[in-house]
Amino acid sequence: MADRCEPTARVDPLEDPKQRVVIDQIIEENQDLRGAPMVILNAIQDQIGFISEPMQQYIAKRIGVPVKQIHGVVSFYSFFTTEPRGKHTIKFCMGTACYVGGAPQLIEKAKQLLGIDVCETTDDWQITMELCRCVGACSQAPVVMIDDDVYGRVTPNKLAKIIRQYQ
Numbered sequence: 001m002a003d004r005c006e007p008t009a010r011v012d013p014l015e016d017p018k019q020r021v022v023i024d025q026i027i028e029e030n031q032d033l034r035g036a037p038m039v040i041l042n043a044i045q046d047q048i049g050f051i052s053e054p055m056q057q058y059i060a061k062r063i064g065v066p067v068k069q070i071h072g073v074v075s076f077y078s079f080f081t082t083e084p085r086g087k088h089t090i091k092f093c094m095g096t097a098c099y100v101g102g103a104p105q106l107i108e109k110a111k112q113l114l115g116i117d118v119c120e121t122t123d124d125w126q127i128t129m130e131l132c133r134c135v136g137a138c139s140q141a142p143v144v145m146i147d148d149d150v151y152g153r154v155t156p157n158k159l160a161k162i163i164r165q166y167q
Contacts, residue, residue: 013048014058022047023055024062031063041073041080050081086121086128088166093143095134101141102155107131109156113163126167 013019026043033039040059044051051059051074060067074080090110092103107118110129114122121128137143140152144159151162 012052012054014054019048023058027059027062036063037065037070037073041070045080050084052082056082084121084125086125088126088147089128089130090163090166091130091132091135091145092118093133093135093137093141093145094131095138095141097138097141098134098143103142105156106142106144106154106159109159110163113160127163 013023023044026047027040030036030039030043037059040063041051044055044059048055053071056070056074057067060070074082092098092107092110094103107129111117114127114129116122116127116129118129118131132145135143135145135150137150137152140150142152142154144151144154144162146162146166151158154162
């Protein structure tokens with residue numbers, strides 16, 4: 001199973017006038033700062049929710065850097081995404097301890113509860129489901145992360161209660 005999800009749909013915020021204004025404002029306010037590409041990408045990720053390929057090209061052109069520089073930053077740091085996500089992201093640790101401790105069963109339970117598969121988002125845009133590598137909490141295996149919250153020793157029944165808090 002891959003850590004990163006493959007693109008599912010192409011949504012271009014540059015074609016939405018309201019989102020385009022937000023993107024342009026972020027670029028305008030930050031383009032002269034030291035480390036401008038990272039500052040701009042972080043702000044756009046926070047405001048828009050993702051940084052599509054067309055957005056990467058647009059940003060590079062606007063700030064006068066090669067597209068490969070922008071793409072390199074977006075592809076290197078795992079907190080950047082090129083596709084829209086739900087309000088909350090649930091990640092299942094697939095490190096050895098979590099895998100052996102029951103992560104596959106938790107994933108199956110989440111599929112039943114949410115009606116989506118890994119790398120998909122619920123129809124109401126509330127939850128996106130992903131996999132991740134070891135989160136460094138092996139003694140708490142299996143571990144599930146929702147946004148920045150880490151849950152350890154998760155069972156299928158406990159998972160149902162946890163997910164309800166985010167719906």
